[in-house]
Amino acid sequence: MGTQVRDQAQELLTLYERMALVRRTEKAAHDLFLSGLVKGTTHLAAGHEAIAVGASAALRADDYVFATYRGHHHTLARGATPEECLAELMSRATGLCRAKGGSMHLTKAATGMLGSYAIVGAHLPMAVGAAWSARLRGTGQIAVAFFGDGATNIGAFHEALNLAAVWKLPVLFVCENNLYMEYTPIADVTAVARPAADRASAYGIPGETVDGNDVVLVREAVSRLAERARAGDGPALLEAETYRHFGHSRADPATYRPAEEVERWLKHDPLDVARGQLTELGVPTETLAQADERVRDVVQKAVDAAKAAPGPDPREALTDVWADGGAAWRT
Amino acid sequence: MGTQVRDQAQELLTLYERMALVRRTEKAAHDLFLSGLVKGTTHLAAGHEAIAVGASAALRADDYVFATYRGHHHTLARGATPEECLAELMSRATGLCRAKGGSMHLTKAATGMLGSYAIVGAHLPMAVGAAWSARLRGTGQIAVAFFGDGATNIGAFHEALNLAAVWKLPVLFVCENNLYMEYTPIADVTAVARPAADRASAYGIPGETVDGNDVVLVREAVSRLAERARAGDGPALLEAETYRHFGHSRADPATYRPAEEVERWLKHDPLDVARGQLTELGVPTETLAQADERVRDVVQKAVDAAKAAPGPDPREALTDVWADGGAAWRT
Amino acid sequence: MADVIDGQPAIQRQITYREAVAEGIAREMRRDPAVVCLGEDIAAAGGVFKTTVGLLEEFGPGRVWDTPISEQAIVGAAMGAAMTGMRPVAEIMFSDFLACCWDYLANEIPKVRYMTGGQVTVPLVVRTANGGGLGFGAQHSQATENWAFTIPGLKIAAPATPADVIGMMAAAIRSDDPVVFFEHKGLLASKGAPPPPDHVVELGRAAVVREGGDVTLVALASMVPVALEAAQRLDEEGIEAEVVDLRCLVPLDMSTVLASLARTSRLVTVEENPYQGGWGGTLVSVVADEGFGLLDAPVRRVAGECVPLPFADALEEQVIPTVDKVVATVRALAAY
């Protein structure tokens, strides 16, 4: 194995392990949901890991990321620990958002993960604003908004892209096209075949597609577009094709998806793709098994710790509205 | 003069006269505004007449039209009388909207002119809905939304076009590109050169441009696209290039526009273009003068009648909220 | 869908609030071909809350339309269709998302009739899943009736029982005025007796759902069962609470409220929404004017705290009124 190949393998192994960590954490979240320890709802990203991990690997530590209610993978990819994520889902005081956000609002501002937003499309203009701010402050940061195929049909998408293009801002719009909005095929409700990429020309910006289940390709595409944005050449649209392994949310069995389609995509699992690439690079199976083992261990400890953590102090309900920490609206 | 040419000339003369009527009515509105008889605000369409008159000539009497606050021309083109329009502007009980709407909300539902809307872009989805309704009722009607270049950057534009395309509805989107939003050049705030036409590909629909100051070309383009829509081939986007002779509204002197640009466009006045075409078709100057005379007469009578009309009964303030005619919100 | 109700003695059958929504729509679709439905995932999927199950099957794709995620286009198109002869029933999945098409609800739909001097009517219904208590967090849990209440020109319905869902849905769809119809997520699984055929509950009629002479509790939607349970508990302490289910915010049935107050002399509102800007404020202000002479004690509002809705159960129940809070408030008031 030459040095270059070894480095390449090492890097990819790191990405693989991070994807495995996301997968395993979500699996734990799902199990906890089924056993009643996670309330409300969850939107698992299993199947989408390569997009979050590949993109994250292409970004600077101080770049900004905005995600949707389907945002576990992005939060973890930006360095949140499984423990603080699971604790949030389990309504613990130690959760990322102190049990005020829940699955749909995972946020880790300290690492530039500026939030998961549950109104489709709403965060795209925010990402534009963060990019504008980066430009104004001259920091060289960029902002990335991740969103679903369904979000490409909402007004905020259009306004965000136009403004970003007009102001030539350092922002990337990354569409995770998993073929469905909730239960309706995106093709049934979208005027063009590529819901994101086919819209790029309306804003005079590059529109690319990438295999969203190949972490290497995602990292490459995001690197290239990020560099471009950082160089002052403006925003770009990247459509990453992927598929979700679970239903849209919670207990949705996703029976609206043809069995053949599901099967085809499950065979193109981002973890398997990475495993295949690692094997081709000569990484032995036991190395992968060790990585998997580490992940299992981390997540198990996270589950245990989250389970053991206390719930929130009920008085927390009346904090954090205002910057002074309080919630008083009158004298 | 052959029959064909004679018919052509006759038709064009009718269009010319209607454009002149619009122009003259707006001139009267402007004068009345300056003399304090029109309150609030006005957004004159002088310069845009060919778009309204040309499009209207291409439509069926039962088609639906939706316009913006800059809607005098469309209202008149769809058969409202100068008197009822001016009476509305002058807050008379005899106004089109019984003095409740004003210049920005001229509406003549009886002739399919379903309203002037003052929130940019809001009426595009309404036109989509009217087209959907026409389809559901199987009437063969189409709907047309007229809007400005500035409206192409608002979210409702995007949502309306996508839905219209997906449902293949009989609706036309006609952009009156007059190069400016209020005081800001549209080019400064739009990512593409053709704010409307360059967006058509994002919805997989035809996007055309036309000289919006040539009533014949406008009529042709709208005819063609209307036929297509009526035949079930779906929506289309038409960008008509034009220019407003006055400022954006009221007393705006429009000093933000380069003198050279203004001059160039004033030379391409839609009335002059039609006059030139009529002359070429062999129509004598005195025929045009007679048309102008008729128009002057109609508008003068309209002004007089509107002036003489009574103001609204103050009790009208509390009618017309509900379909029962009343406004009661509680027992 | 008909068999939800027909075919068995009504007395033995119970219908869920969720089923009542679909049944209420179906009844009107059978009656009037101008009624059409549109919204996200409402057709093939039967709605994410399963409140439109069976409609596509019974009425076909020409009357039940799946849309893109385009709230403005959904409600804007419904408006255009309503102006031209149809009676659209548009679904906005969660009432929080009304904010995404607020221009239509604030500026277009409620104003077009007035501003055209009565030239057009807009007979449409915007249905939406409303309210909290399910751990859906800040952006999927709000009780947003008050947003609409700030806008003259919208009728506002918020039923509390399956029978009212059906009866008020009939009235809403038949209404020539626009109606925003709030279906409470927390009540979807609740059950009740199904109403007879052609059951119509006129909009703007509150219901006295429990009689009592000591205090009037005025509640809406999910707060009606809370108020009823509180009344039950208060009964055990010897306090007789009358419970008024408002049913609608517009038209607001002040007559029923004032008549109850004339009997009880004490008033407490029970509101899921935040105190600031809540409907209870408007209601109390009418009472403080026209009913001032009837009052023997301060008026209290048990309303939501003025914070976004938190995710954790333990926090959410601090924010949304509970039976305990209502009981404690009434108890204190009775002692005034």
Next chain:
Amino acid sequence: MADVIDGQPAIQRQITYREAVAEGIAREMRRDPAVVCLGEDIAAAGGVFKTTVGLLEEFGPGRVWDTPISEQAIVGAAMGAAMTGMRPVAEIMFSDFLACCWDYLANEIPKVRYMTGGQVTVPLVVRTANGGGLGFGAQHSQATENWAFTIPGLKIAAPATPADVIGMMAAAIRSDDPVVFFEHKGLLASKGAPPPPDHVVELGRAAVVREGGDVTLVALASMVPVALEAAQRLDEEGIEAEVVDLRCLVPLDMSTVLASLARTSRLVTVEENPYQGGWGGTLVSVVADEGFGLLDAPVRRVAGECVPLPFADALEEQVIPTVDKVVATVRALAAY
């Protein structure tokens, strides 16, 4: 812009409300480089109401940005910028258009701090021209403070004088919380004494702008001069009205209102907005609870009629409260 105030003895100079807006923003832009402005036609054109005149000239295109007609992008971008170190001041041209970006004001900006457990702050100002009386019709004349009042997490400022515009603008821009800042169109041409340098009016402090012992009038923005004129006329009839300028809806200064009521025992609100869902309802409901013992008479709300705003002057003045209406209401109440 500084010369609007400097260079002459302040006592002789008057400043318009319109100028005060630009001056208020400029003062903060001079103080803090993180303050940036964005909106439609605000830069080169100085705003359609001329409330941003001079800013582009003084601060350059890097701090004063013209935008497309994209209300969602304007306010959404302001939010993103505020979360990342800037203090954006976004203009929404008419307050009616807040409906076009309502999701940001209802669901995003006021909730993100809470739902992230305090991880982020959103120090931004959304400025907007508000209110009627100018014949602009149904979609350009509304007083929409109440829309925002239904949403916990927004501070709401609505100044009535040029000095307050400057002082409250300073407080709003310096606030680490989001503020919706309502500039009343009907007051733009009004004049007043310019405030001294570094004038800051803390948000949430009402002002007793006229003292009187018989009745308390509580008003906001354009209704403050209406209330004052009514008080003047009532004075001639021997009725002493105290006038409270609320200045803000959130924080709501109930202490000042209740303290005034303790002196007068009678309360009338004067609200431009429709009665239904108006802030006066919430205010009165607090009074009917905490101030019940202070009241000697019914509480009255002189508020807008519950209709869209009509175009014609003769109709619009039927809808928006007038001095006559306030006088008549207070007179009747004084006789109670």
